[in-house]
Amino acid sequence: MMMFPRKYKNNFGFGLIGIVIVLAVLAIVGGGYFYYQKNIKLQENAPTGKSQVQDFEKNTEKTTPTNSQIDTSTWKTYRNEKYGFEVKYPSNWQISERNMEGLNPFVVLGNPLEGLKVFVIYIFFKPNPNKLSSEDYVSGVLDKSDKEFQKTGIGVNLNEYRPEPIVINSGITGYRLNGVFLFDHSAELIYFTRDVNAYNVSFPVAEENTNLFDPAENNKTARQILSTFKFVQ
Numbered sequence: 178m179m180m181f182p183r184k185y186k187n188n189f190g191f192g193l194i195g196i197v198i199v200l201a202v203l204a205i206v207g208g209g210y211f212y213y214q215k216n217i218k219l220q221e222n223a224p225t226g227k228s229q230v231q232d233f234e235k236n237t238e239k240t241t242p243t244n245s246q247i248d249t250s251t252w253k254t255y256r257n258e259k260y261g262f263e264v265k266y267p268s269n270w271q272i273s274e275r276n277m278e279g280l281n282p283f284v285v286l287g288n289p290l291e292g293l294k295v296f297v298i299y300i301f302f303k304p305n306p307n308k309l310s311s312e313d314y315v316s317g318v319l320d321k322s323d324k325e326f327q328k329t330g331i332g333v334n335l336n337e338y339r340p341e342p343i344v345i346n347s348g349i350t351g352y353r354l355n356g357v358f359l360f361d362h363s364a365e366l367i368y369f370t371r372d373v374n375a376y377n378v379s380f381p382v383a384e385e386n387t388n389l390f391d392p393a394e395n396n397k398t399a400r401q402i403l404s405t406f407k408f409v410q
């Protein structure tokens with residue numbers, strides 16, 4: 178398990194470090210999905226992640242995490258050659274790559290990244306060697322999370338959350354789990370894949386929370402940041 182810097186602690190001490198650990202565990206769950214087989218038989222009437230995605234798509238149009246009222250013309254651009262993408266972010270936001278090494282590499286963007294109250298976006302990178310689609314990947318994440326939770330009773334059972342298909346940008350379709358509770362706040366978890374990589378994005382939901390800095394406005398900005406995500410290779 179990689180060590181995380183004290184810099185991302187909030188006034189609860191364990192807060193953001195705990196959140197990172199939970200997200201890292203969820204990312205490991207996602208990364209382990211390349212062992213998943215689409216034709217595995219489950220017990221009769223037991224819901225699977227894939228069935229949840231299919232049922233949701235039958236009744237819900239894809240949404241997009243954008244806010245057209247936000248002007249992005251003066252935003253900075255972050256480019257990651259290793260994982261083949263770039264994303265824009267406001268000039269008053271901060272970004273850190275200090276956790277790009279190790280088993281659970283990730284980039285963080287924040288407004289701010291440190292202090293008593295923070296608002297942070299995590300972008301985790303996981304292997305997807307079987308080149309699974311975003312739908313199949315998130316299906317496996319839900320199934321594996323459910324099995325782990327039933328076995329240990331520890332952590333978050335992602336299978337309790339309904340995947341919502343969303344259009345991110347430039348034809349990128351992902352799946353969002355909304356309102357996943359992480360220690361001291363609820364978050365949006367978004368999963369999508371491209372070729373041999375999987376991308377897991379997390380940021381707080383837009384609800385009042387004394388532990389977060391301006392969550393309503395920053396959630397709006399976080400969605401706009403995500404909408405600028407595009408592949409460059």
